[in-house]
Amino acid sequence: MDILKLLSRSTNPTNKASSASNTTKLPSSGVSANPQLFHDATSETRGKKRKRGDRKAGAQVGQNEEDDGDVIDFFSTKSANPIVPTTKKSKADAPSKSASVESPAPKPTKLLDEGECKQILRSHRLKVTLLPSNDPIIEKKVKKSKKNKVSKKDVKKPEFTQIYPQPLTTFSDLRSKYGISGRMADNLAQQGYKIPTEVQMGGLPLLLQPKVALSEGSDLGIFDTSENINLLSVAPTGSGKTLAFLIPVVNEVVQRRRKSEEKGGHCLDAIIVAPTKELASQIVNEAKKLSLGTGIKVVGMKKGMKIVESEHSEDTDSSSESEEEDEDENGKTGKKTSAQPVAKADILVTTPGLLLSAVTVGSEHTPLPTVKTLVLDEADVLLDPLFREQTLGIWDSCVNPDLRVTLWSATMGSNIESLASSTIQARQQRLQLPTSARTIRLVVGLKDSAIPNITHKLIYAATEPGKLLALRQLLHPTARSTSNIPSLRPPFLVFTQTIPRAIALHSELLYDIPAEAGGSSRIAVLHSSLSDSVRDSVMTRFRNGEVWILITTDILSRGVDFRGINGVVNYDVPNSGAAYIHRVGRTGRAGRDGGVAVTFYTKEDIPYVKAIANIISASEKQAGLEPSEASVQKWFLDALPTPTKEEKKRLKKHGVEARRAGLEKDEKDGKGKKKMLISTKSGYERRLEHNRKGAIQGSKRRVLAQAEERVDKGEESEWGGIDG
Numbered sequence: 001m002d003i004l005k006l007l008s009r010s011t012n013p014t015n016k017a018s019s020a021s022n023t024t025k026l027p028s029s030g031v032s033a034n035p036q037l038f039h040d041a042t043s044e045t046r047g048k049k050r051k052r053g054d055r056k057a058g059a060q061v062g063q064n065e066e067d068d069g070d071v072i073d074f075f076s077t078k079s080a081n082p083i084v085p086t087t088k089k090s091k092a093d094a095p096s097k098s099a100s101v102e103s104p105a106p107k108p109t110k111l112l113d114e115g116e117c118k119q120i121l122r123s124h125r126l127k128v129t130l131l132p133s134n135d136p137i138i139e140k141k142v143k144k145s146k147k148n149k150v151s152k153k154d155v156k157k158p159e160f161t162q163i164y165p166q167p168l169t170t171f172s173d174l175r176s177k178y179g180i181s182g183r184m185a186d187n188l189a190q191q192g193y194k195i196p197t198e199v200q201m202g203g204l205p206l207l208l209q210p211k212v213a214l215s216e217g218s219d220l221g222i223f224d225t226s227e228n229i230n231l232l233s234v235a236p237t238g239s240g241k242t243l244a245f246l247i248p249v250v251n252e253v254v255q256r257r258r259k260s261e262e263k264g265g266h267c268l269d270a271i272i273v274a275p276t277k278e279l280a281s282q283i284v285n286e287a288k289k290l291s292l293g294t295g296i297k298v299v300g301m302k303k304g305m306k307i308v309e310s311e312h313s314e315d316t317d318s319s320s321e322s323e324e325e326d327e328d329e330n331g332k333t334g335k336k337t338s339a340q341p342v343a344k345a346d347i348l349v350t351t352p353g354l355l356l357s358a359v360t361v362g363s364e365h366t367p368l369p370t371v372k373t374l375v376l377d378e379a380d381v382l383l384d385p386l387f388r389e390q391t392l393g394i395w396d397s398c399v400n401p402d403l404r405v406t407l408w409s410a411t412m413g414s415n416i417e418s419l420a421s422s423t424i425q426a427r428q429q430r431l432q433l434p435t436s437a438r439t440i441r442l443v444v445g446l447k448d449s450a451i452p453n454i455t456h457k458l459i460y461a462a463t464e465p466g467k468l469l470a471l472r473q474l475l476h477p478t479a480r481s482t483s484n485i486p487s488l489r490p491p492f493l494v495f496t497q498t499i500p501r502a503i504a505l506h507s508e509l510l511y512d513i514p515a516e517a518g519g520s521s522r523i524a525v526l527h528s529s530l531s532d533s534v535r536d537s538v539m540t541r542f543r544n545g546e547v548w549i550l551i552t553t554d555i556l557s558r559g560v561d562f563r564g565i566n567g568v569v570n571y572d573v574p575n576s577g578a579a580y581i582h583r584v585g586r587t588g589r590a591g592r593d594g595g596v597a598v599t600f601y602t603k604e605d606i607p608y609v610k611a612i613a614n615i616i617s618a619s620e621k622q623a624g625l626e627p628s629e630a631s632v633q634k635w636f637l638d639a640l641p642t643p644t645k646e647e648k649k650r651l652k653k654h655g656v657e658a659r660r661a662g663l664e665k666d667e668k669d670g671k672g673k674k675k676m677l678i679s680t681k682s683g684y685e686r687r688l689e690h691n692r693k694g695a696i697q698g699s700k701r702r703v704l705a706q707a708e709e710r711v712d713k714g715e716e717s718e719w720g721g722i723d724g
């Protein structure tokens with residue numbers, strides 16, 4: 001079944017339109033032969049790229065009418081993993097389904113020599129660097145003064161040393177070389193993971209067995225003081241960072257529980273922080289799947305959940321009870337050890353505000369001495385001014401001397417990197433730790449770039465009404481066939497700058513989908529002003545394929561993994577290059593081809609488009625596109641104005657000003673003209689006349705009225721209210 005056939009039933013599509021859409025390989029077809037983005041055969045040089053041409057070739061071979069059947073199952077369940085394709089294109093064998101018996105202990109395998117490590121890491125665009133043990137800022141100062149004569153004795157080793165750890169070439173090595181538990185290895189196999197992505201390839205050995213991973217680099221002095229390492233990891237969107245941080249975390253808990261006398265006990269071992277509830281709950285799900293049958297308890301932080309025993313925090317024998325507690329999957333309730341948090345968990349996944357308020361007493365942060373690992377997912381957002389205080393507060397609470405911090409994102413400015421480094425060092429001094437773990441940075445591909453396996457389109461729509469028209473063209477295939485607008489098939493995400501704009505756009509488009517195709521139930525809106533239960537239900541309906549078009553704000557721009565999403569529409573230009581990279585990274589997950597990212601811009605946006613055009617251009621270069629094929633041409637890039645630093649800051653903080661005000665229908669601009677941003681009532685009334693009898697029901701009208709009420713209350717923010 002083809003959604004567009006349904007969508008276009010009333011518009012009588014041309015053959016051209018349908019055949020065009022049929023020849024496109026889509027992420028929703030559920031096939032990803034290889035999750036890696038950079039997989040040159042054995043290249044030792046850096047020049048080889050994943051060719052866009054390969055994707056085109058793939059698109060022609062792989063598609064046939066049967067795709068229609070595939071396409072309807074947009075969000076294949078996580079168990080239908082891309083690495084175990086279900087179509088006949090599959091080369092990989094499906095993993096054994098029976099995991100009732102834990103895998104036998106493996107035979108140890110031989111380590112690779114340095115040359116082999118180098119070659120593999122390079123061909124996968126993996127760069128691993130040992131960061132300086134001193135504050136980089138101080139180092140820089142020292143460096144400057146070196147020029148003004150410093151004796152050779154004082155000259156230190158290079159600050160950033162490139163290292164070549166053992167890469168993980170197959171998931172089976174996790175058990176044989178790095179000793180993960182048999183149960184976890186089975187869980188991974190059950191989900192079909194076989195070939196590691198680049199970030200898993202570089203990150204997992206380092207986090208699981210740093211000494212083994214760096215056996216060739218032992219002369220670097222990494223382990224002079226501590227056997228632990230911290231990791232700063234920058235890898236593209238959809239490249240499997242979640243597994244890269246979860247496997248070591250779950251493994252750590254399994255090992256601890258094995259050694260512990262209280263086998264069934266729970267002790268908060270790891271905290272995973274993510275910026276949104278949606279992302280946090282996705283991580284909880286992934287962690288639960290990974291720790292199935294291990295007895296480990298993964299908990300998603302909820303409002304009001306008690307983490308520390310506030311009154312008796314010094315009472316080492318406290319054995320308090322909490323409403324939040326429930327039985328673990330084995331039906332046992334664990335006993336507490338010293339300073340045991342009240343909510344029994346081994347792994348806690350949380351948004352920053354929720355956890356910080358749970359550990360804050362007055363102006364103090366209650367220590368969490370049992371926490372051995374702190375994971376910051378989307379670390380650059382968590383350390384951005386908006387969340388910085390909360391994140392650093394949590395970090396502050398993690399007082400265990402052996403704490404390991406790992407930071408993950410697809411984008412990481414140098415300011416964030418140095419903030420992370422200096423926090424690690426400041427913590428060491430504050431806690432007067434004799435030993436300190438070294439920090440390693442792992443970068444996959446080009447830092448701060450959009451994935452090369454999607455198609456970008458930057459479309460000039462001149463005005464706000466022009467954008468609405470252009471979006472409708474995307475929705476209607478007949479219009480699309482005669483224009484330059486790329487093929488975009490549902491399901492897709494539409495991003496707006498603010499909550500009121502998302503609401504207004506939703507009401508505007510509610511009746512654009514014909515009743516035969518499911519009508520208004522196919523379009524939904526998700527933002528932070530909605531209640532948790534509504535947010536959950538929208539996510540579920542979108543994942544199930546009931547909702548085809550999801551209009552949202554930047555709340556869904558980070559981390560959320562809808563596997564088979566075909567495209568992303570930036571209805572409003574993103575406020576920064578990083579925002580663009582993350583928004584468009586919702587498609588093209590795990591190396592899937594065929595995703596489309598469409599960005600509309602108006603006259604008002606022109607001063608801010610350059611950053612995005614640059615990212616598109618770099619991504620197209622990475623994909624090996626010829627200059628003539630590129631959607632962003634050099635002359636266009638040269639012609640675009642470069643925003644000043646001030647403009648960039650303002651943009652990041654507030655977005656394009658022209659879109660912030662004027663949502664009320666009667667608001668006038670300076671010249672007394674009516675502002676037309678996203679028209680609401682007029683469009684709605686217009687369609688009332690066009691719509692078939694009975695298409696608009698009272699209940700739908702109430703939804704609209706509520707939405708408008710919210711707009712009038714001015715509940716708007718780009719990233720607001722995540723914990724709200």
Ligand code: ADP
Pocket residue numbers: 035081082083193194195196197200235236237238239240241242243559560561563589590
């Ligand atoms: P990131 O955090 O880097 O944006 P995710 O961890 O959300 O990416 O993973 C994106 C998708 O890739 C998920 O659906 C995940 O199941 C899948 N995935 C991760 N690792 C692999 C792998 N090694 N093989 C196949 N699919 C993978």
Ligand code: MG
Pocket residue numbers: 241242377559560
């Ligand atoms: Mg992620």
